[in-house]
Amino acid sequence: MTDQAQGPRTAILTVDDDPGVSRAVARDLRRRYGEQHRIVRAESAPEALDALRQMKLRGDLVAVILADYRMPDLNGIEFLEQAMDIYPGARRVLLTAYADTGAAIDAINVVDLDHYLLKPWDPPEENLYPVVDALLEAWGESDHRAVPETKVVGHRWSARSSEVREFLARNQVPYRWYAADEPEGQRLLAAAGVDGRALPVVITPDGDPLVEPADAQLASRVGLATTPSQDFYDLIVVGGGPAGLGAAVYGASEGLRTVLVERLATGGQAGQSSRIENYLGFPDGVSGAQLTSRARRQAIRFGAEVLTTREVTGLEVRGSARRVTFADGTFIDGHTVLLATGVSYRRLGAPGLDELTGRGVYYGSALTEAAESRDQDVFIVGGANSAGQAALFLSRYAKSVTLLVRAPSLEQSMSYYLIRRIAENPAISVRTCTEIAGGAGAEHLERLTLRDTVRGSTETVDAQWLYLFIGAEPLTDWLGDVVVRDARGFVVAGPDLSAGGQRLRGWALDRPPYHLETSVPGVFVAGDARAESAKRVASAVGEGAMAVMLVHRYLEKL
């Protein structure tokens, strides 16, 4: 292995088993990036992994890894998979011959490959540097804050510890988890000078301990933006799920001053999906977190401002401006607003479950907890695709997964491909006509009482993990009467506002509302929060993009 220079500079690592090619790649990289970056060269995958491990221990940063596909010990994809465990934030490039482009395309899903480069890459000015420039830029924008990393010391079964982990994961802030009752966790608590009675303790990358931090405090201390830089925008997007991210990407890329405001972490429901298999262009599926983290990077790259941990609590019409108010009373104004607040899971309400939420009972998926359920019995409530996906995902860890469904079968509610895969999976069983009558446990869920809805009989079973996917309601109560909502709270838009041919009351313009426009001109809605929406990632993204087109149309006539 050749290490060109010592020092704290960010590294670019390249590995190729052909010494000539390896030297040539390193030479080209050094010519352009040698001043700013360390170029680390290896001639085998094990040697490169060794180098990465050493750099990790030293706390060095690695921005880009370029790996040859055809290598004898591990091929490039296998190598990148292992390299990801060491440097998850490093951007990944595969070097391939023309004949191997199929493998490279597959790698996009396996290792979330950022790019593949065909050999030879001459001239580098055209084929190599633009790719590496873009990757360095992407890395600089999002991932470098990850190293040195955030540490979370908490109790395995505490609701707040679990929320903090979920929050960091969904905001793409890498962290390391330490159980407070294990030696390393205790060492960290002692070093932080706290007794561990109040948990979790988050140790920021600068080494500051935060005891039981609120989300907003956490966000600001791990480098996430929480305050707007301007007080007036062309487009204010409320909600950072696929619809909001779609609008932010298109809005900012088309020159609109765009801000996206998210109450928690970007990604929305999609960010909780273990594998989205029906999104166009990903034949092998893609994890929701990967998809939405790329979208967030893309939005920021085009110049959108993304604010997290800011909950919007009010919308006001002030002449031609639209005002969005935050929970702390501050506000921003804009020409237009897009409501993309999606939906949230309904609570079950069976006795005992509320107290155990976060301690074995989770609404929606809590993927960060999945590994904890290794070799244990998991129960999932719900008959829709989200429940089916969770069952397949958790079956990789759990001893058994039981899907509890109130209906007599899954056929009415779940896609056929999922039903088939569940039937083929020996670890998953489906109990139809069954509902949960209650849950119990001291520190953590221990038992569930199940009711057979046909016979009316009940049965108590041992259970440590319960995931609930039981339908959703829109997050729109804060809108009050400002815009028209349907009986369930979904926001009504476009032609649906004048269903039955009636003219919309209070609508003063001489044109009807645009397709995604609400009962307030200049306020649009996209994604799951819209009445009659499709409740799919692709349609949410599509509506986000379409809303931007309508925003342009609105602005032209202002």
Ligand SMILES: Cc1cc2nc3c(=O)[nH]c(=O)nc-3n(C[C@H](O)[C@H](O)[C@H](O)COP(=O)(O)OP(=O)(O)OC[C@H]3O[C@@H](n4cnc5c(N)ncnc54)[C@H](O)[C@@H]3O)c2cc1C
């Ligand atoms: C586990 C799971 C698996 C799924 N799998 C698939 C799948 O395989 N394929 C598919 O097509 N669809 C799938 N879906 C559905 C899909 O994820 C949703 O249709 C999609 O995410 C909707 O996007 P959205 O942007 O409209 O809303 P959401 O994703 O719900 O995002 C809304 C965002 O707005 C934020 N927000 C809400 N209120 C406020 C406020 N007042 N202030 C600021 N921010 C706010 C929320 O925190 C959230 O981040 C799945 C859903 C789940 C839960």
